[in-house]
Amino acid sequence: MKTTLITGISGFLGGHLATIAKDQFRVAGLFHTYTAEIPGVRTFYSSLKDFTVLQKNLDEIQADVIIHNAAMANPDTCEANPAEAEKINVGSSEFLAKWCETNDRRMVFISTDMVFDGTKGNYREKDEVNPLSIYAKTKAKAEIDILTHCRNSLICRIALMYGKGVFDRLYGSEWLERELIKRKNNVISDPVVLFHDQFRSMISVSKAAEAVTEAAGRDIRGILHIAGSERVSRFDFGRKLCAVLKIPETFIVSAKYDDANIRTPRPKDVSLNITKARSLLTTQFQNIETGLREIYP
Numbered sequence: 001m002k003t004t005l006i007t008g009i010s011g012f013l014g015g016h017l018a019t020i021a022k023d024q025f026r027v028a029g030l031f032h033t034y035t036a037e038i039p040g041v042r043t044f045y046s047s048l049k050d051f052t053v054l055q056k057n058l059d060e061i062q063a064d065v066i067i068h069n070a071a072m073a074n075p076d077t078c079e080a081n082p083a084e085a086e087k088i089n090v091g092s093s094e095f096l097a098k099w100c101e102t103n104d105r106r107m108v109f110i111s112t113d114m115v116f117d118g119t120k121g122n123y124r125e126k127d128e129v130n131p132l133s134i135y136a137k138t139k140a141k142a143e144i145d146i147l148t149h150c151r152n153s154l155i156c157r158i159a160l161m162y163g164k165g166v167f168d169r170l171y172g173s174e175w176l177e178r179e180l181i182k183r184k185n186n187v188i189s190d191p192v193v194l195f196h197d198q199f200r201s202m203i204s205v206s207k208a209a210e211a212v213t214e215a216a217g218r219d220i221r222g223i224l225h226i227a228g229s230e231r232v233s234r235f236d237f238g239r240k241l242c243a244v245l246k247i248p249e250t251f252i253v254s255a256k257y258d259d260a261n262i263r264t265p266r267p268k269d270v271s272l273n274i275t276k277a278r279s280l281l282t283t284q285f286q287n288i289e290t291g292l293r294e295i296y297p
């Protein structure tokens with residue numbers, strides 16, 4: 001059995017990656033501020049800014065495949081701390097890519113749909129990137145660095161994810177569910193504002209982890225889009241989430257992105273075309289309703 005090292009095992013996607021990858025790999029995982037423990041997974045403290053610690057992790061784990069998932073993943077935090085975002089998201093990626101190339105190992109990088117500017121939608125792997133935010137710029141730069149430095153590498157561009165994290169902590173990606181439940185419990189009365197003109201091919205976090213794990217174990221190189229099977233606006237996703245949570249739709253309200261005063265630029269339509277993933281993977285990509293029903297049966 002091959003060994004995989006997953007960075008950011010304590011995060012929203014990382015916890016699912018570790019859980020699912022256990023069936024296919026011996027798994028080691030790195031956490032930073034949150035001490036993550038998953039039965040059957042060796043976990044280690046690390047810092048993406050400290051290459052001495054990272055090197056020690058690499059020497060000890062000797063992974064065949066690195067899934068580089070850890071990142072400064074909040075676009076607003078990246079926008080406010082561009083130098084830090086560059087160091088964490090780009091610097092660590094280049095370091096790991098060079099280690100993989102030197103040691104003849106495989107590297108899988110978790111990137112984002114936000115590398116596109118959102119003017120077109122239905123993006124394929126060969127479409128040109130044009131990142132709008134600092135977060136997206138660091139991801140686009142890391143993609144190039146990895147493809148340049150590591151021959152056996154795969155960039156998985158993931159769409160916006162929904163679902164539940166595996167650890168008992170506050171995940172940014174669970175914000176909408178949290179906000180809806182606050183309204184249901186009468187903690188807040190104002191409805192949640194969701195854009196009707198911002199589109200994503202949202203995917204459940206467990207399905208994204210399944211697809212990445214399958215791709216990591218196969219000889220697939222280059223770029224691969226991983227997303228749900230339908231394009232949906234943020235508002236329509238909210239309606240579907242209200243339905244499964246049995247929460248009245250009056251708790252959400254639709255708004256126009258252009259009318260909102262948003263500091264960190266976010267692309268309008270970064271829906272992803274998953275024809276390539278469908279042709280290469282056996283993972284069955286779902287629509288939102290199927291994905292939500294699995295999470296909230």
Ligand SMILES: NC(=O)c1ccc[n+]([C@@H]2O[C@H](COP(=O)([O-])OP(=O)(O)OC[C@H]3O[C@@H](n4cnc5c(N)ncnc54)[C@H](OP(=O)(O)O)[C@@H]3O)[C@@H](O)[C@H]2O)c1
Nearest residue numbers: 008010011012013032033034047048069070071073160161
């Ligand atoms: N969430 C989405 O919808 C989405 C969509 C597309 C792509 N992505 C990408 O998917 C990946 C995972 O995202 P996520 O939502 O799961 O993020 P997350 O929940 O914020 O998790 C981020 C992970 O990175 C680790 N990390 C952050 N800074 C670090 C540092 N300086 N040194 C070492 N580790 C550090 C965190 O460790 P601690 O928590 O232990 O500090 C955590 O394990 C990211 O690469 C993100 O860009 C996410």
